[in-house]
Amino acid sequence: MGFEGIGASVRRKEDGRFLAGRGNYVDDINRPGQLYAFIRRADRPHARIRGIDTAAAAMAPGVHAVFTGKDIEADGLGGLPCGWQIHNKDGTPMAEPPHPVIAVGKVRHVGDPVAVVIAETRQAAKDAAERLVIDYEDLPGIANLRQAVAQGAAQVHDGVAGNICYDWHIGDKDAVDAAFGRAATVVKLDLTNNRLVPNAMEPRSAVGDHDAAGDYTLYTTSQNPHVIRLLMGAFVLHVPESKLRVVAPDVGGGFGSKIYHYAEEAIVTWAAGKLKRPVKWTAERNESFMSDAHGRDHESTAEMALDEQGNFLALRVRTLCNMGAYLSTFAPCVPTYLYATLLAGVYRTPAIYAEVKAVFTNTVPVDAYRGAGRPEASYLLERLADVIARDTGRDRVELRRQNFIPKDAFPYQTPVALQYDSGDYFATLDGALKAADWAGFEERRKQSAAKGKLRGIGMSTYIEACGIAPSHVVGSLGARAGLYEVATIRVHPTGSVSVLTGSHSHGQGHETTFAQIVAEKLGVPIAQVEVVHGDTQKIPFGMGTYGSRSLAVGGSAMVKAIDKVVAKGKRIAAHLMEASAEDIEFKDGKFSVAGTDRSKALAEISLAAYVPHNYPIEELEPGLDETAFYDPKNFTFPGGCHICEVEIEGDSGMARVVRFTAVDDIGRVINPMIVEGQVQGGVAQGVGQALMENAVYDANGQLLTGSFMDYTMPRAEDLPDITVGTESTMCTHNPLGSKGCGEVGAIGSPPAVINAVIDALRDYGVRHLDMPATPEKIWSIMQGGMQPGRPAMAAE
Amino acid sequence: MYEFTYHKPTSIADAVKLLGADADAKALAGGQTFIPVLKQRLNKPSAVIDLAGLGLSGIRAEGNRVVIGAMTTHHAIATSPDIAKAIPGLTTMAGWIGDTQVRHRGTMGGSLANNDPTACYPAAVLALNATIRTDKRSIAADDYFQGMFTTALEPGELITEIEFPLPVEKSAYAKFRNPASRYAMVGVFVAKSSAGVRVAITGAAQNGVFRHKEMEEALGKSWSPDAVAKIKTSPEALNSDIHGSAEYRAHLITVMAKRAVAAAG
Amino acid sequence: MPQLSLTVNGKSHAVEVEGRTLLVELLREKLGLTGTHIGCDTSQCGACVVHVDGRSIKSCTMLALQAEGASVTTIEGLAKPDGTLHPMQEMFREHHALQCGFCTPGMVMSAIDLVQMHPDGLTEHEIREGLEGNLCRCTGYHNIVKAIAAAWPLMHGKQVPAAAE
Incomplete structure (x- = not known):
C-alpha cells in the first residue's frame, strides 16, 4: 500500500462495481409486486383542461389505476415547494404561484404531467395512457423571455401580472450612476446566455414502496435524499420523516438537475401507498428533455465605466432570466444570489449595480445547472473584458491584470455582498499563459492559416463562489433551509x-x-x-x-x-x-x-x-x-484562468476547440486525478454550451430540441485533450483549505471559447456573437452579412 | 412500441407472401431507423417481417458490376477491400453512416427502401448510376428516388440487390454532418465513369436526393474543385431548420462538392 | 408468446418474449443483467452497447427475437470467473475514465470492439472518431481516450504500456 492520504491520486474504490456492471442505479431496483407508472404529459405549451376521460385507459389490460391532478388534490396533497424566496426591490415577496404535482385546470408547458397510468408493465401503462382522452382549450403560449415581458403578453399564471416573478436588485445604484457620470469611456454589451438541457446520462427514475407498517420508501435519482424527504414529506405528502425513507443509490450524473424535488417522486410514493404495491417510473430520454429542469436562459445588458487609464470604475447590469412555467426548488436564487453577487469577478470594480427580472414562460422550469448563476456572471464579465479591450484598443491580458484584485487585498469585500477570503489571480493567469504557450500563438495561427483555417485564442479569468453556504447568510437572503x-x-x-x-x-x-x-x-x-x-x-x-x-x-x-x-x-x-x-x-x-x-x-x-x-x-x-x-463560515472562492484555442474552417464556418488549458485555484487538493477529471468534465460541458448546445423552443412553445437527434451533445471527437493545472491558495475558513472543483470547468470555459472564436474572426470586424457559435452563425459573419446580436429588449 | 407479430421467413417468396397478406405488415432490415420509429410509436405494424433469413447479404463481382446484397451492412461495405478498390467513395460513405454500432446492423437495402432525405446511400446510388434489383424487377437509380421517404417500390416489393456498374474512374463523398443526429445536413457524392460525371446531393433538399446538373456539366468539362467553386445552388426547395438555413445548406453544397472532388483526386 | 434461445455471457437461455421486446429489455428485465443501461430512445447515447456474435451493437435498437441463436456478451461477461478484469476495464480504472459509471458499460463494450477492429494500431483521432456512438456527460472523454490507448497494446499483446503516472 502506497501513500493514500491527502494529495494522492488513489484509483477509485467505486470503480470496481461500475466496471463490472454491478452498479445499483434506481432503474436497476425492482421491488416484489412492482407496478409501473407512465405519465401522460402535455403536448402543448398552454391550455385549459376542460376534461379528462380516463374510462378507456382504466379498462385497458393490466391497468391498476389512472390518476389525475384532481385525485391528488382530493387526497389533500400539497404542491411542489420552492426552497428560496426572493424579495422585490420594494420589499414585497416574489410571486410564487402553485406548482401542482399533476396539472389541475391548466397545463403550462410541454411536458407538464396531466395524468398517470399505473399498470403491470411499462408497456401496458404506456399503451393505456394513449387511451386517455384529454379535452384541451388552447391558450396563447409564452415561449421566451421577450414574449413574456412584451406589452399585453398572455399570462402564464393568473395573478402574476406581466409574468414577473420578481424584480430584484443589488448594489449601490447612486454610486454607479455617479461613476458613469465621470467615466472617460463606457463600454456596453448585450448578451444571451443560452438555454441548456443538463442531460445526465442516467434518466431520472423513482420507485415508491409502502409496507404493512405504513412506512414509505422512495428510491430516487437524487443528489440530496434528505432534502427530498423533507420537501416531499412535509409539503407534499404530509408524511413525517420517521415514516419516510429516501434512498439515492448509485446515481448516473446530476449536474444540478437531480437536486430538485420532482413530481414523479411524489407520484410514485403516493401511488404506492394508495395501491399497496411498489410503483416504478423511469424517464424516457424524451421525458428528460421536457421534465428535467433546464439551465441558464438569460438575456443581459452590461455596461462598464472606465477611466482614461482603463481602470474599471463601475459596472451596471440588467438581466432578464427565465424561470420557466413554475418555480423549481432552487430556481429563484440562481439568477440573484448565485449570479449577481459574483459580478465583481476577479476585478476591483468599486461600484456595481445589477437589476434582475425573473419571468415566467410556458417552458420547462429552469434551475441550477453545473455552475448555476456563476457561469452566467463569468460569461458576462469575461466577454465584457474582451470587448472593452477591443473597443479601447488595450491588450486583453494587461487590461485584466491591471484590474485584478491585488494579492494583498484579501479578505476582499466586493460591492455586491461577498467577501473573498483568498486568491491569487496573477498566479493562475501566469500559470495558464505559460501552460498554454500564449506567447507562441502567432506561430500556430500562421500554421492554421496555411491549412485554410482561422485560428483564434481566448481567455477567461473567472471566479466562483461555492461551498454553499453559511446558513445564517443564506437564511437572510431568502433560503428556507440551512446549508x-x-x-x-x-x-x-x-x-x-x-x-x-x-x-x-x-x-x-x-x-x-x-x-x-x-x-x-x-x-x-x-x-x-x-x-x-x-x-x-x-x-x-x-x-x-x-x-x-x-x-x-x-x-x-x-x-x-x-x-x-x-x-x-x-x-x-x-x-x-x-x-x-x-x-x-x-x-x-x-x-x-x-x-x-x-x-x-x-x-x-x-x-x-x-x-x-x-x-x-x-x-x-x-x-x-x-x-x-x-456550517461553513463563508463561501469558498475558487478561481483561475482558462485559455482556449479554436480553429475555424474557412469554407464551412465550423469551429473546433483544438487546445484547452485550465489553471485553477481550488484550494487543497485531496486527489489530483479526480480533480483533473472533474475539471475536464466541466470544460466539456462549457465547450458544449459555447459551440453546440442549445435548447430551442419555437414561437408557440414547442420544444424543438426534444431528443439527442436535435440537441447536440459534445462527443469525443468534438473535444481536444484538456490540460489541467492548479495554482492554489488555501481556503482560510475551513479545516481542509479546500475550495471545490466540480463547477470551475463549466464556469471558466464558455467565455474563453467565445473569446477565441471572436479572435479567430478578427479580420471580419465582429464584436460579439451569442452562444452557441454554430457553423452557420460563424459563416454568416464571414459573409459580412448578418451581424449577429440581438435588438434591444422590449422591456428595457 | 406497439405489440406486433414477428416473422423471420427463410425465402424471398415467403417474405413477399407475408407482406402481401397483410397491409399493415412491415419489413425489417437492419432496423436502425425502423426500430427507433417503432419505439416512438410513429408506426403501428401488425406484423414485422425480419429479412435477415433471406440470404441477401454479401458483396460479389458480376461481370462489369459490383453487386451488393440488400441486407449487407454498412460495416461490411465500409470494410470490403473489393469495394475500396472499385468504388472508394462508397467505402468512405458507408464508414461515415451513424456510428460503429449502427453500421454493424444497418443495411444498404433498408436505407434505400426508407429513402430518408438525410440518408447517405441515396447519394451514392444516384451518383454511381446504380440499379436497384427487387423481387420483381430492376429499377434505375434515376427512376427510383421519388421524393422524401418515397421510392418507386410498390407495396410489398422487396429490394434484393443493388448493382453498381464498373469501372468507376473517380468517386468520393463529402458529408457535413448534422451535429446532433450525425445524419447528412449536406452530403455530396461525385462520380466519374463511362456514364459520365454524376453529382448527387443528399440531406439538403426537402424532396431528398437530387442530381446537381450544373456541377455535373462543369466537372464534365474540367474535373477539379475549382470547377464547382463558383457554382451556387438556389436555396429554394432546400431544408431549413434549427441546424442550418436553406441559404447555409446551399453554401454547404458548394463546399462539400469541392471537398468531394478534391478527395476523388 | 414467441420462444427465443440465445447464449448470454456463455450461458444458454430459452425465454419467452413479446415481438416488441428489445434486446436490452430482455437483458435487464428478464435476465437481470442490469449492467447494460438505457440512456436514450433514439439510438444515440450508446449506454446499451453489448456484443452480439462479437460485434458491438446497440441493444436498444435490436429486437430480442433478432438475437435468436446469437451469442451475446454484456459488461457482466467480461471479467474472468476469478474476477480478473478485462484489460479495457482495468485501463478504465487506471486512467480514471469513468465518473458516474452510467455510460461506462456501453463505453467499455464499444471500446473493446474498437480496439479489436484496429489490430495494426489506433491513433487518438481514430479513438475519438470511434466513440461517436457513445455519449459521456462526466469525463469530457479525455481519460476515456487515454484508457483505450493504453488498453490497445494489452489487448493485442504488443507491449506493456508505461505505467500511468
Missing part, C-alpha cells in the same frame, strides 16, 4: 471505519476522496474505510451535493467528526496507558504518550471502546462513533 453538512465517523470495534455523509456522490468519487481524508487523519488504510451516502435511514441528516460543496462543507463536517473521534480516543488511550489525556499524541493511527515509547493503535482503542472491560466508564460513554454538523 450545513453532516458526517458521522464510526470506528468499528476492530478498527475499520464507516463514514456516513450527507453529501452524495453521483460521479464525484466521494467513496475514494472521503476515504483518503480518513486515511490521512486516522491512519486507516482506505480499503478499511467505507463511505456510506444516499440513504436517509443510515445517515443522520444531510443537505446533499451541489454548488461544489461536498469537500468544502461535507469534508469539513468529516474532519470535525474525526477530531471528535481523536479527542475521545485520547481519553480512552490515557486511561489504558495510565497517562494524562493532555499527554496523549495521535499520529499515523497511533495514540502515544508524549516522550515515551508507549502507544496504542486505533484498533486497540476502538476495541476498548466497544468492549469496555477496562474503560473510564464513569466519565466516558462506550463506543467510538461521532457525528458533527459543519
